[in-house]
Each structure stands twice: as structure tokens, then as C-alpha cells.
Amino acid sequence: MNPHAVQFQSDAGRLAADLTHRQRIQSAMAKYGAARGPRQALFRDWQEGRQTAAETKWAGLNQLDEHLVAFEKNATARGTQVHWTSTSEQARQVIVDILQRHRAQRIVKSKVMTSEEIHLNQLLESLGFQVVESDLGEYIQQLKGEPPYHFVFPCMHLSREEISDLFENHLGTAQTHDPEELTMIARRVLRQKYIEADVGITGANFLVAETGMVSITENEGNARLTAALPRVMITLVGIEKILPRLSDLALFLPMLATAGTGQPLTCYNTMYGGPRQPGEVDGPEEWHVVLLDNNRTTLLADPEQRDALHCIRCGACLNVCPIFKNVGGFSYGTTYQGPIGSVITPHLRGLQDWKHLSGASTLCGACTETCPVKIDLHHHLLHNRRNGVQQGGSRGEGLLWRAFAFLMNHPRLYGLAVRLGRLAQPLQNMIAGEALDPLQAWTKTRELPELAPQSFREFWKNHRPALPQDQRRSS
Amino acid sequence: MKITLFIPCFIDTLYPRVGISMVQILEKLGHVVTFPEALVCCGQPPFNSGYWPEARQVARPVLQGLADAEVVVIGSGSCGAMMKVFYTELFAGEPEEAAARALSAKCYEFSDFLVNQLGVTDLGAVFPHKVTIHDGCHGLREMNGKAPPRALLKQVRGLELVEMAEAETCCGFGGTFATKFPAISSAMGEVKCASAAATDADFVVSNDSSCLMHLQGLLSREGRPLKTIHLAEILASV
């Protein structure tokens, strides 16, 4: 097994058994569920809405090249500088160059998942820049020295007590277990950061080809401040975020909010179309949009799973995922957790290293059902499993399944196996759950069912229907 | 109507009562039941493990064996979903693609078949117990939704149905997942058992024996008095 898979098994196993963790995540997700259900029910037709959203994204991706070129043209016409980057290194370099050109020291970031993907903070800090995350959850995670636990709810695994301790240690503030007071502590600290910052870095939820705009969805107002006060603004965004038209947002914004948090709209949905324009009173003098590929074109090249690029990162598939609820966000070891992370990470970072995440699913389909853009998530988990086997399955397992197929195709042999099983069961019972037990993976926590003394097939052989004439076809 | 049953290996060997109950119910309703004994497995285990050629090897005889069936009724949502939904994917671009689509169109999960094809909900069953229902994921999301099993239970004399919290959340079985990721699987099952137990029911009922095998395994190990039972067994109780 590869080290990522080993790590996953051990982290997931540990957290799945951690009852405090389980309780905390389940109760947070219950709040999410209670908010979302009624909100979704208000839609005239949610199912047709998600079909439409999926088709809009599908059509957008089918002409991704043209839309990106249009975005660039429209954005540039308004003074925006657009940068194209293929890899993490290139994106980091572009950003560092901008920072150095402006002799920037202080940088304020609003929520930028793509920057987690390219490990931007570590680099900037090592180069001596002062970087501060401004989204409350991200700020808490930054103080904690941890990546986001969930790409929408970054610190949902922490209790208010833990957050209070963290603030006491890093900010010297007095202990308080009131979420409001804790939030106000962060507000006071971060206000100064916006005002002092030389450069603001944001992510983006949508790129609008028609108008060359970027749309940012948030609740706290930190992105709005990040885009308002610093002299220079940088937006780092994946190339797949394209929407053909501005009015497409009329559907996407409420769907994102409904699926993400159960709100009608999040607090601020802001469309930026350039740096400060002539006659405007504020806003950055320069705005750079850094378009990031970073293997998104690899996923694009797989038509079977291309729809995974429709993702609007609402986080709903994590929220309903029973695996996520039990293993938590860190076990994945990926920038994007949960079902969507399990689907795309093999494409972004290598199938053989990350296929185990696709294996770690019961294929219950809750993710696919909840996804506002109808990504076939659990089917793609199956596709990744198949591709993983095709491109390097384990020899032993291959043999096992060939033997299985042989057995199932030979009913006599199968009948014999059942009878042998009945003989073996008492022996197995003696060692159930112990190290020697070949079925230990099951029996360590669960009782094994007993083989019935008479199988259905044995019953059927002697069965005569209670009907007047026996019309059964013998097979 | 001539109804063909598909009885997968684990119902055959571990839960024959489920299959027997289905036969009794359908025959009592006046239908002719046939059972192709040679078909043991739908091929889901290798399919879910990524071994698609091996899965096709298992599935081909199923396609052939059921080609002439009028309708196919399956007592496990999971095998049902395999045949109804995933075969078309497994055989996409293969010579059997058309056969897979034809089979998909005539496969039904047992409770869905009773309610939506035969139009019956009252089978005259008596089951004087408090039960709670677990929606097997594949039955729920790929086959028929929540309504049919509930419509049937509602007509059972003496039965009291109490819904558990998050009835739609997966129990954590997931086939080979249960042994490949035993810790996660067990944790999910514990959550499910806890919400079932919280209803104070005597039985957890489901239309999928594979979920029940997992849950019963956990319940017995935890020493909880709660028992599992397949919907067909309740419907056949008189």
C-alpha cells in the first residue's frame, strides 16, 4: 500500500472511533440539514434547477477555450491583468513577482481554496511576507497551524473552548466561551489587517465570460474588505470556474447558498469587474486574475468524469457523507475533502496515490443526490476504482475475483462451497474476532451470521406452489 | 403474471426465509413464481472492487438467464440496483449493452413491485410489534424511494412504525467496504444502531438483507435486544 493509503487507514480508523469528534461533527451537520431541507423545498423545481445548472456548466465546459479567451478579453478591456498558469509553481511565481514588484509586506487573504492547493502560505511566509487569513474559520486554522478541516466550514471540528484557548495563547485575550465574543476578538484583530494590508488575495466562485467578471460568495464581509482596501488585489482561480453569462448567476448563486448552508443567498455575492475604474472612489489600483490549470485539463480530458469540473464547491456532498461524518476532514489528506475530493484528487495528484479514497465509500449515493450541479459522484468513485485496477491492480486481488467469478458461474461448485461452509462455521466460531480468524476484519466488531440449515435453493427443490396448476418452468 | 425471482447468494444461504416469504406472498396473490437456480450472483462484488471484466463474467449468465423473464423481482435493493442501474454502465460499449438495457427496464425491488406494479399494499399480514425502518441506500436512491416499504408496513395489523433519526443515512455495510475499511464501517453501523435503538423499537426492518446482516452483527455484539428483520418476512407473517 502507498503511504497515503496507510495514513488514511490509520487516521480514519482513529477518528472513526473518537466519540467526541463523531458527536461534534454529527451535531454540526444536523444543524446544516435542518436549515437546508426547508430552503430547498421553496424552489419551484429544485430537480429541474439542478439539471439546468448542470447543463449550463456542461455547455460552458464544452467551449471552455472560447469562454476563457472571452473572459480575458473582457477583463483586460477594463484594466484587469490576466495571468495563465499551468502548474502550482507557475502560479506561486506569478504571485510572488507581483508582491515583490510592489514591495508588499502585509498580505490579507480571504478564503482561497486554490491557494491551499498550491501551498501558497508556506511559501510566502518563508519569503518573509506577513500573511493573514481573514475568514474567521481560516484565521482560526491559521493560528492552529492546520489546513482547513472542511472546505466550507474550516474549523467545524473545534469547540469554542479550544478556540478560546487558541486566542488566549496567540492573542493574549481573556478566556470566553461565548461564540459572539470570540468572533468579536477576531473582528478587532483583523480590521487592522485590512487597513494596513498592501495586497489582498482572494479566490473566486465564478468567472463570467460575458463580462470578464469574477463573482465571490461569502458571509462575513472579509472578501469585500479584502477587495476594497489594499492597493493591489490578486484573485487566484481555477480555469473551470467559468460561466458563460452574467445572468447565469441568477440560478447559481441561490443554488450555491441553498446547498452550501441553507441560506436564500449568502450575505455577500459580489461581482468584480476590474480594478478601480475612472470616477470610482475606492478599490485596488491593480487587479490580477491568476488562472490556474494544475491538472484540471487532465480531468477535462476524461469525458466520463468531466462533469466533476462542474463543482461549485458548496460542500453539500461532505455534509451528507456518512464517511466524512465519521472520519472527518483531515483523514483525507487532500485540499478538497469528502466525495468530490475523492473523485478529483486522483486526477489532480495521481491515481495510484489517491485511489484508496475512492475505495473508502459504501457508494450510498447521498452525495450524488445532494449535489446541486448533479455530478455523478458515486459513479465516479466506481470509475476511479476501475481505472485504478486497469492501470495497476493488485495481483492477489485480481486472482481472487477471477476465482470468485468462476465459483459463481458454477452452481454445483457453489452448492459444495455452501455445504463446506456449514461444516467450517463451528470452527470459525471458536476463533471469531481473534488474530487467527481469517474473517477478523468482520468479526472484530460484528457477529458473523449463521449459515441457514436449509438454503433457499434447497427449499425450492421441494417447493410446490399452492396454485391449481403447476406452471413453473424448471431452470 | 409470471414473476421471476433473483435470489443472490447471501439470501440463499444466510436468509432463505426472505426468499421463501417472497415466494409465499407472490403465490398467495395468485402469481406464478419461477426461480432460475443457476443464477447465484449479480456480479456486484467484483464490480464495486473495480474488477469489471470479472464482473462481466459473472453478469453475462444473469443477462442470458433473465432474457426471457417477464419481470424480475429482487429482494435486495443492492443487487437490484446493480441489475437496474449499473449493468448498463458495466456493459456500455459491449455486445450485451442492449440486453443490459432490456433487463434494466423489467427489474423491480420487491416492495416497489408490490406497490407500484401490482398495486397492493394490504397483504393481510399481522405483526404485533414496534418497528423502525432503515432505508437501504440502493433501494432508496437507485430503485424506488421511501414510499413503498412504508405503504406496505402501514397495512400490517398490530404493527407500530416509529421513524428513526436519519433513516436515510447509510448503515456502513457497502459490500467489500465492510472488510476493507472495518473501522469506518463499524462506526457508521454504530451510529445507525444507536438511532434505531433510540426509537425503542423491537425490530429494525429493511428491504435489504445486506444492511441487516451488518446491523445484526453489530447489535448482537453490542448485546442490544433490538432484532433485524426483512420487510418480506413481516409481510408474510400471519
Next chain:
Amino acid sequence: MTERDKILQRIRLALKNPAPMPGAHGSATGLRAARTAAESARDWLPQVGPSPGDWMTLFTKHCSDLKTEIVVVGDAAAAQEQLRRLALAEQWQRVATHGAGEAAEAAGALGLPVLSTDGGYDAKELEACDAGISGCDALIAQTGSILLTARSGGGRALSVLPPHHVVVARREQLVPDLPAAFAWLHHCYGPADWPSMMTLITGPSRTGDIERILVLGAHGPKKLTVLVY
């Protein structure tokens, strides 16, 4: 070859293999032209009543759910009076506003020191104001949102830096739904005269990051008031 060309080339190569239409599961039957969100959003979004009266009822209901304060009055003078009451109740010392419209008039009538963002401002001073008083482009019944832009909202920061944001709006600015709001934007600013910032504000700033418990005023204003006349 530039990085831009390389990326575009990879995209074109990738798109040589078409992806099945969503929901079709690879079947070629039932293929049709894709629907677009821009054209059909209204058919799926939450219902809004037919008359402006329905819109106002819905908008007001959203406001109360969202913890936006809404005050509907008869005329501009009454709106100014309401603003005066707010100023008194919250003991404002200094307010910020912009332009020469209703918002500026109401702010001016308070008799307090006023910071106007017109022609630029010092961020620290704006931060120290007790309220930001702005106009808007539209109010949206469907979601309880306020649509404002860098133009109608006095820049990017006025509506988000002071602790209380007050929007002064006229009744006829209320539109039924999001498609109407986007149509309005196109009408006002399209095809090429867009303000550099356009935002939909739906309730005062908030966060649920700590144990998913709602706290208002995370970074933006803790209070949001809409004065409609």
C-alpha cells in the same frame, strides 16, 4: 509558445472527446440543446407573488428571517425622521455617506459630522464612523437582498466597513426576483459600462464558523437597516 497557448491547446485537445449530456448517462437518446441558467432560472427559483404588494410582503419576511431591520414609510421626510431616531438611539457621533441623492440628504439632515466617500477617503476615518448610509440599485423580494454597486453604494467599502449599514431606497426599486435584478443590471450598465463592484447584500454580515452558531457582524456591519419610502 506562451503558457496561455499551452493551456488553450490542452483544453482543445481534451474537448475532442465529447462528454455525455448531464443526466443522459451516455445515452444518445433524448439529446437536445442545453438549457441555460440565464434563460430559465425563473422557472426553478422560489415562487414570488405577482403584485408589488406580494413582493413587499416577501421582502419584509426575508428581512425578519435575516435580521435585517426594515422600515417602510410614506415619504422622504419620514425616512429622514426614521434615520434621526436611529442616530439618537445608537448615539452616532459621525456618519459616512456619498453622492447627492436621498441617502446623502438624509445623512446631511442628521446634523452630525459627515464623511463623504466621494473623491476618496481615509480608511481609518471611515472605519471610525458609526454608520454608512448609502443608496442602492434594487431590492429583491425573492431573497431579501439589496443590490448595490460601486456607484449606487458610494464605493466598495462604505457599505461594509462601518458597523451599521443603512440603505435608503424607494419603493419602486423593489424587483420580484433575481432574474429581474440581473436584467436591471444589464439595463443600467450593459454592455460595457459596468461598475467595478456589484454586490447582492442579504442580511448583515454573519458567520457560523464557531460550532455552527450564528453570530452577526463577523467582519462587515453588525446591523443592516433598509429605509424604504
